[in-house]
């Protein structure tokens with residue numbers, strides 16, 4: 001288990017090129033199995049979660065080749081419709097293959113994904129949507145076994161705008177007979193990227209990015225294509241948070257600012273100076289940061305749950321009191337104890353955390369227990385006085401490419417041990 005060693009209190013000053021979006025490339029890799037020819041993806045981030053997804057593709061029989069940030073998948077050689085327990089335990093978001101495998105093979109057998117540190121992560125909405133499309137599903141011995149003589153388009157209403165359920169339904173509906181309408185669909189930009197990729201391969205999807213998505217089933221097999229993955233809005237906002245916490249100044253390139261409205265608004269509210277031009281965001285500290293009166297995580301376009309913990313590390317140093325309410329996952333405050341070890345003044349009451357800003361944080365030995373909470377600890381350590389050691393960095397490597405290299409290229413004193 002590796003660790004980061006950080007010497008804090010150095011403002012981040014420099015330029016960072018933001019990685020491709022983890023949460024766009026995972027469903028797009030699953031979507032490649034629907035093609036009858038080679039798919040070439042560009043701007044693919046080098047992350048643990050991506051290499052695990054490559055492994056799932058290989059286990060399904062599809063050769064995958066990586067060259068830098070380009071990935072080539074040969075889906076025509078798919079020869080299995082089973083995702084085993086070891087892979088699902090490694091990465092529960094492999095459940096995103098379910099819809100694509102059913103579409104391609106009319107059957108699928110996947111190990112139940114189970115929960116993860118941030119919550120139970122049920123998949124009831126995924127399974128309800130698939131059953132609506134005509135998939136027979138049985139759950140036994142820890143496996144979800146699916147069979148569909150025919151997939152027939154229909155109207156599906158999601159009780160909650162689940163990102164994964166929306167993606168699985170889209171993937172399962174691509175070859176269904178007739179039109180499928182998804183009501184109360186997730187509106188995240190990653191859904192738009194998935195739909196754009198599928199349409200480039202010959203699918204017929206409209207409404208992605210809105211609450212109602214239409215998928216016209218096609219008979220023709222999808223063809224291979226070349227596609228560039230969208231920028232990672234969460235990674236971008238994480239670097240902005242690191243600049244804010246360290247009184248720094250950063251130029252982020254390779255971003256998509258229109259995906260980041262809620263996050264940029266909060267940074268503005270806290271007193272950071274932001275300039276946006278094209279795919280570039282410039283952030284500079286102003287006077288001492290002020291707290292966020294009330295921050296609530298919501299489905300897109302609301303404030304993203306994935307950036308709650310990195311922004312809490314910033315609020316820990318802001319003047320005044322901030323109240324963060326986590327409405328999406330039930331266990332997403334695990335970073336709080338560790339921030340308190342660094343001198344933060346935070347009280348958790350149910351789904352809300354009350355953060356009273358302090359003048360300084362102090363280096364300490366802390367442990368990451370999940371991806372985004374781990375990023376929050378790195379941000380706090382970069383802002384803290386003295387040395388910190390951060391364990392559990394394999395969680396951070398799941399979602400941030402070369403995190404310590406990016407930060408040290410801008411003056412952060414951080415190394416991997």
Ligand code: EPZ
Nearest residue numbers: 023093121122123124125126161162163164165306328329
């Ligand atoms: C995706 O997870 C992302 N992961 C998450 O990012 C992100 O936090 C989440 O969307 C919300 O934006 C990937 O894209 C790989 P959901 P997903 O289904 O699809 C409940 C990160 O850090 N729910 O929208 O699992 C669920 O319990 C990760 O990059 C059901 O009840 O999110 C949760 O409370 C973490 N039944 C809420 O919906 C279901 O069938 C949101 O889940 C499905 C979900």
